[in-house]
Amino acid sequence: MIYDVIIIGAGVTGSAVARELSRYRANVLVMDKGEDVCTGTSKANSAIVHAGYDCVPGSLMAKMNVRGNELMGDLARDLEIPFKRNGSMVVCIHKEELGGLEELYERGKKNGVPGLRLLNREECLSVEPNLSENVEGALYAETAGIVCPFKLTIAMAEHANQNGVDFVFNTEAEKLWRDEEGIWNIQTANGRYRTRIVVNAAGVYADVFHNMVSESKIHITPRRGDYCLLDRNVGDFVKHTIFPQPTKLGKGILVAPTIHGNVIVGPTAIDIEDKEAVATTQEGIDELISKAEMHVRHLPIRQVITSFAGLRAHEDHHEFILGEPEDAPGFMDCAGIESPGLTSSPAIGEYIGGLIRDRLTLEKKEHWIATRRDVLDPQTLSVEERNELIRKNPAYGQIICRCETVTEGEILDAIHRPLGARSLDGVKRRTRAGMGRCQAGFCSPRVMEILVRELGLPMEKITKSGGNSRIVLGRSKEVKE
Numbered sequence: 001m002i003y004d005v006i007i008i009g010a011g012v013t014g015s016a017v018a019r020e021l022s023r024y025r026a027n028v029l030v031m032d033k034g035e036d037v038c039t040g041t042s043k044a045n046s047a048i049v050h051a052g053y054d055c056v057p058g059s060l061m062a063k064m065n066v067r068g069n070e071l072m073g074d075l076a077r078d079l080e081i082p083f084k085r086n087g088s089m090v091v092c093i094h095k096e097e098l099g100g101l102e103e104l105y106e107r108g109k110k111n112g113v114p115g116l117r118l119l120n121r122e123e124c125l126s127v128e129p130n131l132s133e134n135v136e137g138a139l140y141a142e143t144a145g146i147v148c149p150f151k152l153t154i155a156m157a158e159h160a161n162q163n164g165v166d167f168v169f170n171t172e173a174e175k176l177w178r179d180e181e182g183i184w185n186i187q188t189a190n191g192r193y194r195t196r197i198v199v200n201a202a203g204v205y206a207d208v209f210h211n212m213v214s215e216s217k218i219h220i221t222p223r224r225g226d227y228c229l230l231d232r233n234v235g236d237f238v239k240h241t242i243f244p245q246p247t248k249l250g251k252g253i254l255v256a257p258t259i260h261g262n263v264i265v266g267p268t269a270i271d272i273e274d275k276e277a278v279a280t281t282q283e284g285i286d287e288l289i290s291k292a293e294m295h296v297r298h299l300p301i302r303q304v305i306t307s308f309a310g311l312r313a314h315e316d317h318h319e320f321i322l323g324e325p326e327d328a329p330g331f332m333d334c335a336g337i338e339s340p341g342l343t344s345s346p347a348i349g350e351y352i353g354g355l356i357r358d359r360l361t362l363e364k365k366e367h368w369i370a371t372r373r374d375v376l377d378p379q380t381l382s383v384e385e386r387n388e389l390i391r392k393n394p395a396y397g398q399i400i401c402r403c404e405t406v407t408e409g410e411i412l413d414a415i416h417r418p419l420g421a422r423s424l425d426g427v428k429r430r431t432r433a434g435m436g437r438c439q440a441g442f443c444s445p446r447v448m449e450i451l452v453r454e455l456g457l458p459m460e461k462i463t464k465s466g467g468n469s470r471i472v473l474g475r476s477k478e479v480k481e
């Protein structure tokens with residue numbers, strides 16, 4: 001079979017392109033080496049929907065950021081993605097840096113960012129009392145928001161799948177070439193795939209594929225960002241996303257509420273070689289705490305419930321690379337998608353989807369399902385509605401994750417929906433089971449039992465996140481010959 005389009009990478013970028021293409025009559029496949037959607041950088045970031053004031057005017061980054069921000073509201077509504085415009089503040093703690101805020105403000109205006117305002121010290125402290133006493137002023141952006149990065153990615157992928165896009169997991173693209181018929185071939189351990197168009201949405205590996213097919217080489221450095229996540233009992237520490245002034249290395253260490261009511265602190269910006277190295281380090285954590293404490297006071301750092309790191313796909317020119325290289329027709333890059341890649345994803349989907357539509361002269365489907373429903377959360381219902389739900393389906397009365405109050409009904413929904421969960425992390429990203437204070441200490445065995453029962457697998461086959469991440473290796477008291 002020859003596909004019309006194969007997308008390498010089921011992160012937020014690949015999923016956004018897939019969703020856009022699902023509007024048209026075409027055979028589209030998304031391929032990922034991971035066991036699920038959202039196993040790369042899209043799962044480990046600040047989850048901020050940036051306003052777009054700090055990108056270089058005229059750049060693709062600026063255009064995609066502002067357009068992505070604009071699209072996010074309707075997308076979140078249609079696909080039931082948790083999203084809120086909480087506003088952001090770039091805070092200045094030295095008088096001599098106030099000029100930098102004005103530059104950002106002007107840049108934002110050039111980029112077409114609405115709702116920007118410069119705040120003085122008193123205005124800053126009145127809206128955010130936990131800001132440093134040294135605060136001199138801030139740039140306020142009312143369109144900035146916070147989103148659930150897992151649900152954003154999963155929702156777009158599910159929506160694409162619901163509208164006919166196929167997904168294949170545990171399938172690593174190894175080699176890529178265009179044959180004499182002009183068809184792209186993708187070699188994997190599970191066989192060869194053929195397609196008219198390839199979309200390169202492979203995150204930190206996008207340079208590998210680009211360089212396989214084009215003479216104009218690119219280079220991506222994995223730039224690690226370490227984070228601390230604080231418990232929900234301090235979730236009101238700040239209301240807005242608090243940034244320092246951006247530097248060459250990025251947007252700096254922020255303190256922000258998350259859409260689920262935690263507080264996130266980070267990220268660092270450490271250039272490394274290894275494209276898989278996502279372990280945090282003590283130095284990274286110390287650095288992020290000391291830098292965060294320059295802009296806020298009484299940071300409740302004792303309320304840390306976990307730390308994690310993500311890798312930015314930093315291309316040497318710090319710009320998104322979107323579209324076909326001149327010498328590789330039919331090969332569509334989505335490379336160098338570092339921050340604001342999450343924000344930009346709906347716009348990247350729209351842009352790349354449009355290029356492919358025109359190139360293959362694709363026709364719109366008559367029946368495109370425009371909405372998608374999320375895993376039903378009984379906490380969003382009234383008491384009467386919840387009682388009715390439990391009466392009809394008692395699984396919604398069984399609490400499995402105590403910290404996040406996740407029921408068995410939600411876990412069953414997560415497993416049995418399109419592109420359903422197959423691992424502990426898959427369940428976690430769809431329901432939040434295991435994301436709370438005890439970090440899955442209590443609910444892991446119970447979620448594993450549900451996975452065993454529902455997927456018909458032996459306990460030894462249940463993994464944390466696919467591959468070799470098995471949790472149970474065998475019975476401890478089993479007598480072995």
Ligand SMILES: Cc1cc2nc3c(=O)[nH]c(=O)nc-3n(C[C@H](O)[C@H](O)[C@H](O)COP(=O)(O)OP(=O)(O)OC[C@H]3O[C@@H](n4cnc5c(N)ncnc54)[C@H](O)[C@@H]3O)c2cc1C
Pocket residue numbers: 008009010011012013014031032033034038039040041042043044045046047048049050171172173174201202203204205223224225226267310311312313337338339340341342343344
């Ligand atoms: C520390 C940090 C903070 C950030 N904060 C923000 C923020 O607040 N707001 C914002 O807008 N953006 C933010 N970003 C950027 C954003 O997270 C990324 O731009 C976005 O997630 C990139 O998505 P992607 O789909 O391109 O890459 P990924 O999510 O990494 O997806 C790539 C996929 O390709 C797959 N893949 C790779 N190689 C192969 C292969 N050979 N075969 C098959 N599959 C393969 C991987 O398994 C992976 O699933 C941040 C990034 C980091 C690291």
